[in-house]
Every structure is written in structure tokens, then in C-alpha cells.
Amino acid sequence: xxxxxxxxxxxxxxxxxxxxxxxxxxxxxxxxxxxxxxxxxxxxxxxxxxxxxxxxxxxxxxxxxxxxxxxxxxxxxxxxxxxxxxxxxxxxxxxxxxxxxxxxxxxxxxxxxxxxxxxxxxxxxxxxxxxxxxxxxxxxxxxxxxxxxxxxxxxxxxxxxxxxxxxxxxxxxxxxxxxxxxxxxxxxxxxxxxxxxxxxxxxxxxxxxxxxxxxxxxxxxxxxxxxxxxxxxxxxxxxxxxxxxxxxxxxxxxx
Numbered sequence: 001x002x003x004x005x006x007x008x009x010x011x012x013x014x015x016x017x018x019x020x021x022x023x024x025x026x027x028x029x030x031x032x033x034x035x036x037x038x039x040x041x042x043x044x045x046x047x048x049x050x051x052x053x054x055x056x057x058x059x060x061x062x063x064x065x066x067x068x069x070x071x072x073x074x075x076x077x078x079x080x081x082x083x084x085x086x087x088x089x090x091x092x093x094x095x096x097x098x099x100x101x102x103x104x105x106x107x108x109x110x111x112x113x114x115x116x117x118x119x120x121x122x123x124x125x126x127x128x129x130x131x132x133x134x135x136x137x138x139x140x141x142x143x144x145x146x147x148x149x150x151x152x153x154x155x156x157x158x159x160x161x162x163x164x165x166x167x168x169x170x171x172x173x174x175x176x177x178x179x180x181x182x183x184x185x186x187x188x189x190x191x192x193x194x195x196x197x198x199x200x201x202x203x204x205x206x207x208x209x210x211x212x213x214x215x216x217x218x219x220x221x222x223x224x225x226x227x228x229x230x231x232x233x234x235x236x237x238x239x240x241x242x243x244x245x246x247x248x249x250x251x252x253x254x255x
Contacts, residue, residue: 001166001177003166003169004177005034005089006036006179007089007179008034008035008089009088009179010088010090011032011159011162012030012090012100013092013093013155013157013158014028014030014098014103015027015028015061015152017049018054019098021098022237026074026102027046027049027068028044028045028046029044030044030155030157031043031158044154045071045077045081046063047072047076047077048068048071048073049074053068061153062152074110075111078110082114086114089119090120090122091161091162091165092122092161093139093157095121095122095125096123096188096191097123101240104116105238105239108243109239120179120180122165122186124139124164124165126187126188127175128168131168136161136164140160140163140164143167143168144163144164192244193243193244194238194240194241195240196209197210197241198241201215206219206248218245218248219252222252229249232245233245233246
């Protein structure tokens with residue numbers, strides 16, 4: 001089967017210093033680019049996170065401070081990476097909750113404002129959990145009867161995710177071989193920002209999805225309680241969430 005895509009599709013997998021989207025940093029990134037004609041192109045790059053890698057994290061992916069001490073910082077490779085994924089849709093495993101939000105944070109810290117608003121995001125883990133509820137290793141075994149070699153290396157995990165998606169398309173007749181369908185099917189909510197702090201409700205209105213104002217219109221809250229904007233901008237929210245909030249705030253002020 002050939003993947004039915006209108007734009008190149010990149011499978012992204014990150015190895016990081018931890019699991020905090022705001023505080024942690026990338027130490028290795030793999031981008032498997034599937035071109036419209038089916039051609040595959042894999043780029044794997046280690047980067048110096050600029051902070052120590054905790055031993056418990058090294059125990060998972062095997063990357064030490066020594067391994068990355070002479071590698072470039074993310075900001076030094078950000079522009080070339082942005083050029084490589086420009087115009088692409090995205091896929092990954094648990095990527096909507098982790099890889100894509102963290103990657104967006106790294107780009108913003110590097111001063112690269114990558115426009116992702118028109119991109120589609122497929123989370124293969126969500127498809128798997130909706131259909132079978134397992135992990136990536138179990139998914140590869142279940143769908144492809146394979147074991148992951150070099151698990152928790154970015155390249156191996158990217159290829160495993162790609163193989164699982166292709167097998168899912170073969171197995172489930174009610175899952176369309178279409179990026180727009182897959183992106184919507186694998187989305188938990190209609191997120192405006194990556195982590196879903198702001199989402200679209202059933203009417204397409206931007207609403208908060210956390211805290212005391214959960215379910216309430218962002219614009220209405222900012223109009224009634226302007227200090228809430230300042231609280232979020234000064235709080236420990238992802239840079240991308242703050243960017244989305246600022247865009248809404250500026251549009252509101254222009255009306």
C-alpha cells in the first residue's frame with residue numbers, strides 16, 4: 001500500500017532530557033520524510049541540550065552528556081530543520097501530547113517562527129489506543145509481528161511508527177488512507193495550541209480547556225478579566241500557548 005498524501009508527511013521522534021514540554025530539551029531528533037511519490041528520506045541529528053541529561057533519562061535512551069557535548073545547540077540547526085519540514089504534514093507516536101509541543105517550544109526558543117496552522121498532525125498512538133490500547137513495541141508486534149531493535153533510539157522509533165501506521169491502514173477498513181481524516185481521527189480535542197490549553201468548542205469558538213475558566217470563551221474572559229492574560233503570559237505555560245493567546249488577544253483589541 002502507498003500512503004495517500006497530498007503533502008510530504010514527516011514522522012518525528014524526539015529523545016529528550018525528560019518529559020516536561022516546557023522545561024526539557026531535545027538531545028536527538030529523527031525526521032522520516034515520506035514524499036508524495038513514496039520516496040523516503042531520514043535525517044537523524046543529536047543536539048546539545050545545554051542542560052545536563054538526568055541519569056534516569058540516559059537509562060532509557062542511552063544518550064549521555066558526553067555523547068552530545070560537541071554537538072550543536074538546537075538553535076544552530078533550527079533553520080535547516082525548519083526548511084526540511086516546510087510544507088509537510090506531521091505524524092508521530094504520542095506526538096500530539098509530547099513531540100510536537102516540545103518541538104514547537106524549541107523552535108520558538110531558537111527564534112524560528114514556524115507556521116504550523118495549516119499542517120495536519122497524525123498521532124499513531126491515538127489511533128492504536130482507540131483500536132487496541134497498547135504501546136509502540138506492542139503495536140509493532142501486533143500489527144507487523146516484529147520486535148523493535150534499538151528501542152528508544154529516535155530513528156528506530158520513527159520507522160516503527162511509520163510501519164505501524166501503514167499496517168493500521170491495511171487492517172482497518174474504516175480508517176481512511178487520507179491525512180486529513182487521520183489527523184482528525186487521532187486528535188483528542190480540536191486544539192488551538194499544541195497541549196490543548198485552548199481548544200475549539202462545538203461551535204468553533206476558542207475556549208479555555210483548563211482551570212477555573214474551563215469551557216469559557218477566551219475572548220469573553222480576556223474582556224472581563226484582563227489580568228488573566230497577564231497571569232498566563234507570566235506563568236509556566238508553553239511558549240506556543242502564549243503565542244496563540246497573544247494572537248487572540250491582539251485580534252480582540254483590533255475589533
